[in-house]
Amino acid sequence: MREPTDLPWEARITSRVQETRDIFSVKLELVDPGIRETYRSYPGQYNMLYLFGVGEVPISIVSDPDDAGPLEHTIRAVGRVTHGLERLRVGDTLGLRGPYGRGWPLQAAQGRNVVVISGGLGCAPVVSMIRYMLRRRDDYGQITILQGVKHSNDLIWRRQYQEWEKIRDVQVLLASDQGGPQWPFSVGNVTVLMEKAIIPPEDTVAVLCGPEPMMKAAIPRLLERDVDPFHIWLSIERNMQCGIGHCGHCQVGPHFICQDGPVFRYPDIADWIDREGF
């Protein structure tokens, strides 16, 4: 496997989809095919995407790690770099380095039930994990997927969720704080879904990704359902610059989110959730 590089490779946009008003997905082909052949990522890791002359941002890898094709990223345009990336079109190039970070505990989850709880664009870092598990369906028990959004228009990948819920022992529950005429799912936040969710107390691993207040609200409900705190994992976001443990921008207490995370076991990060966040 190729080690992550400190210098960006050139990557070309091969497809672009506008998912919502401010969220878009791009597929990126590494211009040097030899690099793609040895590039391997793990669900939950991220790449640093470099808009030439503007700056770099960490963005989760959405693609299935088993897929040797272009690397897929889903991005919300919020500021300088992401607004610039939003303006790029098919054929344009950008810089890419990675993969970085510690991903989801797929080995620890093997043979167990898995509850995936995400809010907003927190669905992006968990999608490659879900794809990974569904490709190895017999290696995992019940898979429960909960996704919450603020507004019904914010839901992306609706068809994908509908496909997943047809699979054996997969439960998918979707909620929006604000519903609407085209919203057949639950209204409320993601914690409302937890009342309907299949969460076996024995042998369950929970993974959470999204706004920290959402994760902070969901964790006590998992604990009430007797999920072992050591089997609860969170993906944490902080402002990053280098991605390789040099600049200190991502430091949270003793942790460097870029390298020690972004995925942490709950007891290791419990004191730092929702502190110094965005």
Ligand SMILES: Cc1cc2nc3c(=O)[nH]c(=O)nc-3n(C[C@H](O)[C@H](O)[C@H](O)COP(=O)(O)OP(=O)(O)OC[C@H]3O[C@@H](n4cnc5c(N)ncnc54)[C@H](O)[C@@H]3O)c2cc1C
């Ligand atoms: C490990 C990791 C994985 C990520 N994966 C994705 C992803 O898959 N898709 C995606 O769209 N974004 C993802 N992000 C967030 C993304 O990196 C930021 O949105 C981006 O860095 C913003 O840069 P900017 O120059 O566009 O905005 P800036 O000009 O730097 O900031 C604009 C506004 O956005 C806020 N902001 C900046 N960074 C973040 C952040 N990390 N979280 C919340 N608010 C922020 C700032 O406070 C400011 O208000 C991830 C972040 C991390 C740490």
Ligand code: FES
């Ligand atoms: S981003 Fe520089 S130390 Fe983590």
